[in-house]
Amino acid sequence: MKADTAAGGGGIRDLSDATRLASDLRLAVGRVTRRLRQAHAVGDVSLSGVSVLARLAGEGPASPSALAETERVRPQAMASTLAQLEQRGLVRRTPDAADGRRSIVAATDEGRAVLAERRSESVQRLAAVLDTFSEQERATLGAALPLLDRLAERL
Numbered sequence: 001m002k003a004d005t006a007a008g009g010g011g012i013r014d015l016s017d018a019t020r021l022a023s024d025l026r027l028a029v030g031r032v033t034r035r036l037r038q039a040h041a042v043g044d045v046s047l048s049g050v051s052v053l054a055r056l057a058g059e060g061p062a063s064p065s066a067l068a069e070t071e072r073v074r075p076q077a078m079a080s081t082l083a084q085l086e087q088r089g090l091v092r093r094t095p096d097a098a099d100g101r102r103s104i105v106a107a108t109d110e111g112r113a114v115l116a117e118r119r120s121e122s123v124q125r126l127a128a129v130l131d132t133f134s135e136q137e138r139a140t141l142g143a144a145l146p147l148l149d150r151l152a153e154r155l
Contacts, residue, residue, distance in 0.1 A: 036122050045090070045114060048073070048081050053090060053107055053115045061106035063096065090114055 037047055045053070052067060062070075068078035082105055085091040090111030096102040107115070130138055 036125065045088075045118060046081070046084070048077075049085050049090070050115065050118055052078075052081055052085065053111050056091065056105065056107040057112050057115055061094075061104045063102055063104055065102075067105065085111065 033047075048071070051071060055067065055070065056062065064078050064082055065075060067082070068075045071078065073081075082091060082093075086093060086105075088110075090108055091105050092108050093103040093105050096104050130141075133141075
């Protein structure tokens with residue numbers, strides 16, 4: 001079964017090739033994620049908590065429902081994540097000035113500090129491993145980053 005790609009010539013034409021690549025990519029990304037996750041101490045902020053903190057620190061305060069939508073999780077899951085972050089003092093809720101029934105969530109200074117520390121640990125761990133790769137291998141990985149970002153946005 002053949003399928004031409006719409007984006008500018010070339011690309012994967014055989015769906016079995018796309019399926020094989022998707023499977024291999026899922027396994028590789030899953031392994032990297034698991035290994036980074038395993039490197040953090042018990043009781044550390046969860047991966048979903050780090051993602052929410054990063055979004056709040058980068059994009060500013062948001063409502064829980066907006067966070068659930070952008071993180072692509074159910075509102076109940078977001079409520080649990082936010083409760084854990086709030087309990088640790090990493091986020092704070094304030095009433096929405098436009099609608100008193102809603103709340104707005106923002107990262108606290110402590111939340112930003114935890115995020116910076118967590119990023120630093122992960123980045124240092126990744127950098128140490130990447131130092132063992134050849135310059136060409138690092139360039140190949142760097143060249144794939146825009147494609148991985150685009151893939152993430154389209155999922």
